Amino acid sequence: MAAGVGKTVRMLDEARVELEAGRDVVIGLLETHGREETARRAEGLEQLPRRRLTYRGTTFEDLDVPAVLVRAPELCLIDELAHTNAPGLERAKRYEDIEVIRDAGIDVLSTMNVQHLESLNDTIAELSGVRVRETVPDSVLQRADEIVLVDVTPEALLDRLRAGKVYPLERIDTALNNFFRVENLSALRETALRQVAEDVEERRFTVDEPLGTREERVAAGAPQAVGERLLALVEPYPGAQRLVRRAWRSSQRLSAPLDLLWVAPPGGPADEEQERALHALRQLGSVLGSALLVEEGEDVAQTVARVAEERGITYVLMGASRPARGLARLREPLPQRIVRLAPGVDVRIVADRARLRANREIRT
Amino acid sequence: MTVLIVLLAALAALAIGLAAGRWWAPRHRQVRAARPDAVRRILLPLTGASISRRAFDAAVRLAGVEHATLMPCYLATVPLYLPLEASLPVQCLRAMPLLETIEQRASAQGVAVDARVVRGRTYRDALRRMLDDEHFDRVIVSATNHPDMGFRGDDLVWLLRRADAEVLILRPAPEDHREVVATVAGHF
Numbered sequence: 044m045a046a047g048v049g050k051t052v053r054m055l056d057e058a059r060v061e062l063e064a065g066r067d068v069v070i071g072l073l074e075t076h077g078r079e080e081t082a083r084r085a086e087g088l089e090q091l092p093r094r095r096l097t098y099r100g101t102t103f104e105d106l107d108v109p110a111v112l113v114r115a116p117e118l119c120l121i122d123e124l125a126h127t128n129a130p131g132l133e134r135a136k137r138y139e140d141i142e143v144i145r146d147a148g149i150d151v152l153s154t155m156n157v158q159h160l161e162s163l164n165d166t167i168a169e170l171s172g173v174r175v176r177e178t179v180p181d182s183v184l185q186r187a188d189e190i191v192l193v194d195v196t197p198e199a200l201l202d203r204l205r206a207g208k209v210y211p212l213e214r215i216d217t218a219l220n221n222f223f224r225v226e227n228l229s230a231l232r233e234t235a236l237r238q239v240a241e242d243v244e245e246r247r248f249t250v251d252e253p254l255g256t257r258e259e260r261v262a263a264g265a266p267q268a269v270g271e272r273l274l275a276l277v278e279p280y281p282g283a284q285r286l287v288r289r290a291w292r293s294s295q296r297l298s299a300p301l302d303l304l305w306v307a308p309p310g311g312p313a314d315e316e317q318e319r320a321l322h323a324l325r326q327l328g329s330v331l332g333s334a335l336l337v338e339e340g341e342d343v344a345q346t347v348a349r350v351a352e353e354r355g356i357t358y359v360l361m362g363a364s365r366p367a368r369g370l371a372r373l374r375e376p377l378p379q380r381i382v383r384l385a386p387g388v389d390v391r392i393v394a395d396r397a398r399l400r401a402n403r404e405i406r407t
Numbered sequence: 408m409t410v411l412i413v414l415l416a417a418l419a420a421l422a423i424g425l426a427a428g429r430w431w432a433p434r435h436r437q438v439r440a441a442r443p444d445a446v447r448r449i450l451l452p453l454t455g456a457s458i459s460r461r462a463f464d465a466a467v468r469l470a471g472v473e474h475a476t477l478m479p480c481y482l483a484t485v486p487l488y489l490p491l492e493a494s495l496p497v498q499c500l501r502a503m504p505l506l507e508t509i510e511q512r513a514s515a516q517g518v519a520v521d522a523r524v525v526r527g528r529t530y531r532d533a534l535r536r537m538l539d540d541e542h543f544d545r546v547i548v549s550a551t552n553h554p555d556m557g558f559r560g561d562d563l564v565w566l567l568r569r570a571d572a573e574v575l576i577l578r579p580a581p582e583d584h585r586e587v588v589a590t591v592a593g594h595f
Contacts, residue, residue: 166494168486168489168493169489169493169494169495169497281476281519281520284506284522288506288507291499291503292503295500323521326523326524330483330494330499330524330526
């Protein structure tokens with residue numbers, strides 16, 4: 044979550060449990076940041092010396108990957124996954140070193156703060172006003188066998204900071220006035236909790252996969268996603284912006300991600316007006332943090348059902364259809380078709396309040 | 408006699424046509440409100456969680472008279488430490504309810520609305536991108552006496568030079584404390 048929550052301590056505790064269970068455990072690199080409590084927890088665990096490297100007259104110390112490979116423990120502890128390596132080393136980033144060590148058959152325990160995750164970096168920078176430069180690609184985290192969230196309330200973390208357990212005394216005031224504010228820490232905590240929840244959910248889906256299609260899983264009563272995921276069905280015309288705003292509001296209430304989907308007729312946008320509306324929708328989606336998916340297809344319901352299955356959608360939001368005319372009245376309405384083709388997915392039709400009000404005024 | 412019958416038939420057809428026209432007219436207006444033809448486009452840039460009531464009223468009045476599409480555009484500012492394409496969840500919390508309110512109020516007065524959100528490093532930069540991307544016939548902005556809110560004097564001078572459209576600047580007035588704030592009807 045953030046510096047000082049106890050990631051390194053937790054990693055050391057996990058390592059001790061593994062050691063007591065009879066595994067060969069080694070500390071490849073430990074960053075105590077001068078914290079005595081952390082150093083004490085490392086006592087009794089074998090620690091490899093750091094690699095010393097002189098580059099343009101300056102001596103750096105960093106993880107000694109060759110030494111880890113030669114020692115070849117069963118489990119290696121390497122702190123600070125997002126760290127950028129000292130210049131002159133074989134690889135630029137520590138997570139790349141860890142890939143090499145894992146490829147050699149050595150399990151690795153590592154630590155990172157949530158703001159270092161590449162996909163969350165922008166959001167957290169906007170929320171907190173502090174930009175973190177060192178990032179880790181999401182794919183690195185996805186390859187981890189297990190993710191453990193080290194959680195602590197913002198108030199408890201601030202107490203730890205004030206007590207000098209996180210930074211030396213001379214840095215406390217600066218930290219309290221910059222990054223370590225309750226609102227920042229709350230945002231980080233929420234983001235970290237959500238990220239881990241999504242990861243757990245993803246793994247549940249992976250485990251469910253042998254049961255077959257989503258339809259079969261629903262029929263079998265298999266566990267569904269804990270979190271919601273929304274899909275707004277849009278068309279490139281001005282009224283769609285309103286639908287997107289409503290869908291976004293719902294996604295905020297549910298704390299769920301939102302995707303936008305336009306099922307385009309073959310050939311794409313029909314004219315310049317549609318092109319412009321599509322561009323505006325893309326802009327809006329981008330600002331909201333939602334992806335606009337454009338799928339060509341003749342059958343809207345089938346395309347929606349396919350996308351819903353692929354992306355684990357639980358809610359489809361759509362605008363009210365225009366009244367059917369002629370033979371089209373005989374066809375099954377779109378919402379019913381989606382409900383039939385995508386079982387387990389709720390369909391919500393968003394009312395057009397502006398049109399409702401206009402209708403009332405016309406009547407009076 | 409035949410001429411008289413033909414004349415009467417023509418008059419009857421004319422009367423039926425006029426009656427049908429009156430009967431259809433409100434529905435026609437409603438359809439136009441929902442699906443604008445974009446004959447004329449009025450840009451109404453927004454910079455905060457509210458806009459001046461006078462600017463909003465002026466924009467709606469003009470759009471109504473000219474059968475124009477009102478285009479409220481939220482200008483989101485992206486700090487330098489973020490890429491320009493970054494999502495802006497915090498600003499969206501202000502922008503979305505405001506755009507919803509404007510759309511509901513304007514639509515209730517029969518004005519077609521086509522909202523936008525555009526990003527830039529500053530309000531002026533965002534507005535420049537909007538003007539580069541799309542064509543507008545008129546831009547309505549409200550000058551403000553508050554140095555930290557909305558467009559500054561030099562922004563307005565820049566807009567007059569830059570915009571390829573009529574620019575309507577509403578001078579600051581005592582009643583400018585009356586604002587359109589995000590009070591959405593219904594469960595937005």
